[in-house]
Amino acid sequence: MKIELNVNGARCAGDVEPRTTLLDALRDNFLLTGTHAGCEHGVCGACTVLLDGQPVRSCLMFAVQADGYEITTIEGVATAPGEMSVIQDAFCETHGMQCGYCTPGMILTAHALLEQTHDVTREDIVEAISGNICRCTGYGQIIEAVEFAADRLKKSNVLRASTAAQTGSAEGHDAPEKGVLETAADAPGKGSK
Amino acid sequence: MLAADEDARVIAGGQTLVPMLAMRLARPARLVDVLRLPELSGIREEDGSVVVGATTRQAFALSNPLIQKSVPLLALVLPWVGHPPTRNRGTVGGSIANADPSAEIPLVAVTLGAEIEAMSPDGPMSTPADDFFIGPMLTTIGLGECVSAIRFPVWKHERIGVGFHEISARRSDFAFVSAAAQIAIDEEGRCIDAALGIGGVGDRPVKLDVSSLIGTRLESASLADAIAAAAVGLEATDDLHATADYRRRVAVTLCTRALEDARNRASGEQFPGVAR
Numbered sequence: 112m113k114i115e116l117n118v119n120g121a122r123c124a125g126d127v128e129p130r131t132t133l134l135d136a137l138r139d140n141f142l143l144t145g146t147h148a149g150c151e152h153g154v155c156g157a158c159t160v161l162l163d164g165q166p167v168r169s170c171l172m173f174a175v176q177a178d179g180y181e182i183t184t185i186e187g188v189a190t191a192p193g194e195m196s197v198i199q200d201a202f203c204e205t206h207g208m209q210c211g212y213c214t215p216g217m218i219l220t221a222h223a224l225l226e227q228t229h230d231v232t233r234e235d236i237v238e239a240i241s242g243n244i245c246r247c248t249g250y251g252q253i254i255e256a257v258e259f260a261a262d263r264l265k266k267s268n269v270l271r272a273s274t275a276a277q278t279g280s281a282e283g284h285d286a287p288e289k290g291v292l293e294t295a296a297d298a299p300g301k302g303s304k
Numbered sequence: 305m306l307a308a309d310e311d312a313r314v315i316a317g318g319q320t321l322v323p324m325l326a327m328r329l330a331r332p333a334r335l336v337d338v339l340r341l342p343e344l345s346g347i348r349e350e351d352g353s354v355v356v357g358a359t360t361r362q363a364f365a366l367s368n369p370l371i372q373k374s375v376p377l378l379a380l381v382l383p384w385v386g387h388p389p390t391r392n393r394g395t396v397g398g399s400i401a402n403a404d405p406s407a408e409i410p411l412v413a414v415t416l417g418a419e420i421e422a423m424s425p426d427g428p429m430s431t432p433a434d435d436f437f438i439g440p441m442l443t444t445i446g447l448g449e450c451v452s453a454i455r456f457p458v459w460k461h462e463r464i465g466v467g468f469h470e471i472s473a474r475r476s477d478f479a480f481v482s483a484a485a486q487i488a489i490d491e492e493g494r495c496i497d498a499a500l501g502i503g504g505v506g507d508r509p510v511k512l513d514v515s516s517l518i519g520t521r522l523e524s525a526s527l528a529d530a531i532a533a534a535a536v537g538l539e540a541t542d543d544l545h546a547t548a549d550y551r552r553r554v555a556v557t558l559c560t561r562a563l564e565d566a567r568n569r570a571s572g573e574q575f576p577g578v579a580r
Binding site: 130132162176220242 | 318319322323325326327337339363383386387388389390392393475476
């Protein structure tokens with residue numbers, strides 16, 4: 112079957128069997144091997160990708176079912192080639208990984224969580240990553256990494272995607288300054304979304 | 305399509321069926337994907353009930369204001385259903401059709417006396433939840449039929465409280481035992497309506513008769529008496545995870561906690577938020 116998926120903002124066309132999972136299509140057809148195949152029956156969360164920003168298990172859906180969604184894999188979270196996202200950096204700095212197998216899933220899950228709000232409690236983080244298994248049991252540093260990233264995002268002037276889109280379209284070239292002001296104004300309160 | 309091929313299976317969220325395919329426990333010849341049929345999705349109020357379309361995602365139902373306001377027991381249990389990534393794909397109707405004895409959504413359907421609506425080649429059907437679940441992973445759904453919606457009754461009383469407790473090996477794992485309760489009280493704190501259900505104990509969720517609580521002030525002694533009377537002859541499964549005796553004992557404890565929570569929330573003593 113012919114498929115054409117939107118992966119990390121690019122159109123990816125391929126020819127797959129109807130029974131091919133999204134996970135296999137991403138890895139084998141599109142060579143995006145950052146998405147890891149763990150248990151392949153929905154238990155471990157290593158294959159987590161974002162569908163329209165929400166974390167889902169790519170081993171539990173067929174590639175043909177992913178038509179029409181914006182798919183984000185670990186290859187799509189960095190801001191530029193050679194750069195890392197704030198969350199990826201935080202995982203490095205707090206040693207939030209050991210063997211690295213669960214890391215792409217953990218990072219995408221954290222991205223989805225921190226996209227909603229930067230004011231996360233430890234409990235929110237634990238709940239968010241409850242579907243991701245770290246076989247090295249390095250959960251302590253993973254939670255620390257997400258807390259660290261949340262804190263850094265809260266203190267930085269980095270805009271979240273939704274805010275950036277809003278200010279960008281409404282304010283034209285004033286967008287950067289406007290963004291700084293808004294973020295500063297939001298800082299003491301809850302996340303702006 | 306479903307009726308024409310006896311080896312065809314319905315797929316919606318796929319959070320249970322795809323693992324079964326991966327482990328070769330199910331080998332359907334054909335999968336019929338119903339996820340994008342608009343008439344099977346969505347949440348609406350109708351004739352004093354809240355109707356949840358079968359392919360409504362669990363995550364969507366969890367954040368839906370109508371569910372939170374009118375079916376608070378469902379809102380309370382949804383955070384216990386799987387994990388965030390599985391709730392993003394998993395559907396309410398899928399959990400109902402799968403009929404896992406320890407699943408939370410079937411437990412709420414049985415406890416509240418919901419109606420399970422289905423489509424068949426002969427037209428629409430409706431079955432009370434209590435009759436719909438006939439055993440572990442077994443329902444009255446036949447060949448060529450498909451669950452279309454779940455109709456949850458809405459309690460009209462002013463003061464309603466809900467409670468839910470479950471015990472499992474790990475967070476969001478299958479529950480050994482779960483208990484769900486919904487209670488309505490009048491201004492003086494007397495019980496006007498009470499519903500209690502347990503899951504995971506036997507081979508399907510069951511509703512317990514706690515009508516003896518109506519008219520009482522839901523003191524701990526009346527709760528204990530009602531639960532003891534209702535739990536007589538409770539069928540319990542013995543397996544690797546827990547013995548039947550353990551399940552029966554825990555069921556009584558969790559029923560007590562669920563009813564106490566419901567009572568306290570109804571009387572405003574406990575913040576009506578989701579606790580886990």
